[in-house]
Amino acid sequence: MINVGIYNEHKLALEGITQLVQNYSEFNVVVACENKSVLLDKLKLFQVNVLLLSLQDVSVKNTNFIVQLSISFPKVKILIVSTFNSEDMILKTVKAGAKGFLGKESDASDMVEAIYTLRNGHDYYSKSITDLLLSRYVNTLNSAEGYQNEAFESLSSRQIEILKMWGESHSNQEIADKLFISVRTVESHKNHIMQKLNLKSTVDLVKFAIKNNIIEI
Numbered sequence: 001m002i003n004v005g006i007y008n009e010h011k012l013a014l015e016g017i018t019q020l021v022q023n024y025s026e027f028n029v030v031v032a033c034e035n036k037s038v039l040l041d042k043l044k045l046f047q048v049n050v051l052l053l054s055l056q057d058v059s060v061k062n063t064n065f066i067v068q069l070s071i072s073f074p075k076v077k078i079l080i081v082s083t084f085n086s087e088d089m090i091l092k093t094v095k096a097g098a099k100g101f102l103g104k105e106s107d108a109s110d111m112v113e114a115i116y117t118l119r120n121g122h123d124y125y126s127k128s129i130t131d132l133l134l135s136r137y138v139n140t141l142n143s144a145e146g147y148q149n150e151a152f153e154s155l156s157s158r159q160i161e162i163l164k165m166w167g168e169s170h171s172n173q174e175i176a177d178k179l180f181i182s183v184r185t186v187e188s189h190k191n192h193i194m195q196k197l198n199l200k201s202t203v204d205l206v207k208f209a210i211k212n213n214i215i216e217i
Helices: 011-022 036-045 060-072 087-096 108-119 127-139 157-167 172-179 183-197 202-211
Strands: 002-007 027-033 050-054 077-081 100-102
Touching: 002 011, 002 036, 002 108, 011 027, 011 050, 011 108, 027 036, 036 060, 050 060, 050 108, 060 077, 060 087, 077 108, 087 100, 100 108, 108 172, 108 183, 157 172, 157 183, 157 202, 172 183, 183 202
Parallel strands: 002 027, 002 050, 050 077, 077 100
Antiparallel strands: none
């Protein structure tokens, strides 16, 4: 069971997200509020694994609030939920201590995958955001020829297959259907891949796939 906290300053949106999360038996909503002071008080009383924090901007006040949360509650993984996908906003929230970001194109399946990913100790960014963060990196590649290393060679053929399909924008469900395995097994493979490669985020995972010619730019 994963304990989830939800913050949204708009009551109607708060109720909607709370109901959505509660539809999944694996998640337990222990905190849901629309006031920052109340949120801080409740986080002291309840154990929260993942906090869905809805933000509309990255004002100094909001970024400082993320910093405050990450320092005061280091075990709580902060997942930003926003209708904006600006690179500036994403980078500022990450720098402040957020571990994931769901943008305007994200759906319920993205939310579920993000909660599981953060709970397992990894960062999560939806596909369009990953592409956005990679744009500057891709432009710095000097050659399309990849490299091989011990970490890459440690991956099994199935893990490489899953990494390639994920890099080509297939969802966990699509990968599971194509390989006739469960979504949970796909997620487990992805976690093992990141552990073997000593990677902390999905952005790093895509970088690795590009550099090793597992996926094409």
